[in-house]
Amino acid sequence: MKAIKEFEMYWEEALNSLYPKREIKSLFHLTLEDVLGISKTMLLSNPDLNLSLDASAQLNRVLERLKLGEPYQYIVGFTYFDELEIKVDPGVLIPRPETEELVHWVLDAVHPENKGTIIDWCTGSGCIALALKHHLKNWEVHGIDVSLDALKIAKLNSHSLNLSVEWHEDSALQPSFHQKADVIVSNPPYIPFVDKAEMHQNVLKFEPELALFVPDTDPLLFYKAIADYAMKNLNDKGLLFFELHERFAQETKSMLEELGFNQVEIKLDLQGKQRMLKAQMR
Ligand SMILES: C[S@@+](CC[C@H](N)C(=O)[O-])C[C@H]1O[C@@H](n2cnc3c(N)ncnc32)[C@H](O)[C@@H]1O
Structure with missing residues (x-):
């Protein structure tokens, strides 16, 4: 088990030289929501949430690809356009x-x-x-x-x-x-x-x-x-x-x-x- 807050600090450090600070934060919250279903509101009301080993591994897989510069949308396989969820790949x-x-x-x-x-x-x-x-x-x-x-x-x-x-x-x-x-x-x-x-x-x-x-x-x-x-x-x-x-x-x-x-x-x-x-x- 790892506290989400602790993982966030690790995430910020890992991407620090690649993206602006605000984008790193927003990528973290997007990944929590899109990959684990944890919304920002859920996190605000449960600031001490822990991540299971499996959840940490899923976040780490996204992080490794972000570190290589791969666009977030290709990693998760979709983006939003107008009111629609659109699948994307390279x-x-x-x-x-x-x-x-x-x-x-x-x-x-x-x-x-x-x-x-x-x-x-x-x-x-x-x-x-x-x-x-x-x-x-x-x-x-x-x-x-x-x-x-x-x-x-x-x-x-x-x-x-x-x-x-x-x-x-x-x-x-x-x-x-x-x-x-x-x-x-x-x-x-x-x-x-x-x-x-x-x-x-x-x-x-x-x-x-x-x-x-x-x-x-x-x-x-x-x-x-x-x-x-x-x-x-x-x-x-x-x-x-x-x-x-x-x-x-x-x-x-x-x-x-x-x-x-x-x-x-x-x-x-x-x-x-x-x-x-x-x-x-x-
Ligand atoms: C700028 S992207 C636009 C994709 C999409 N319409 C959008 O707005 O996100 C241009 C598209 O043109 C396609 N394309 C390139 N050459 C083409 C051609 N000769 N005839 C038709 N489509 C072509 C590419 O495969 C690509 O999907």
């Missing part, structure tokens, strides 16, 4: 909070009681497609990715969440799946390789390169390909939504205006970055 990008903001923008723009069709290009874990289906039960939702590893997780997610999304293996750069849609949404790969130097090691080492990078010489590669797809497949007045690289936000907007999209609008995320875009088909 075959998919860990869904980010700014992508939830994109989903909320889509939801603000459509009428849930109507019927319509949504296509989510570069779906990864399926987080965007699944969150939209969760709120728009009457809508038909398609999630597409080139990665079979990603589609495997997306399908597991739709099964465990009981949300019916149609999944397709296809490349946004050479699409063969065509379907008329009212909304096309995408958080595609958008980071030029040159940005690698400024990125966290735990992203570079553990998250799939396929999900992240575009050539330095063509950072709008996916935006141009999906815009072209939208020109052919969006219904009149249909909407196109992108998550953006803030450095290329204005360039993406101009590209869409030149193609003839209307009301091209950029929105800031909660951190004040030019993070998402909405455009209307004529």
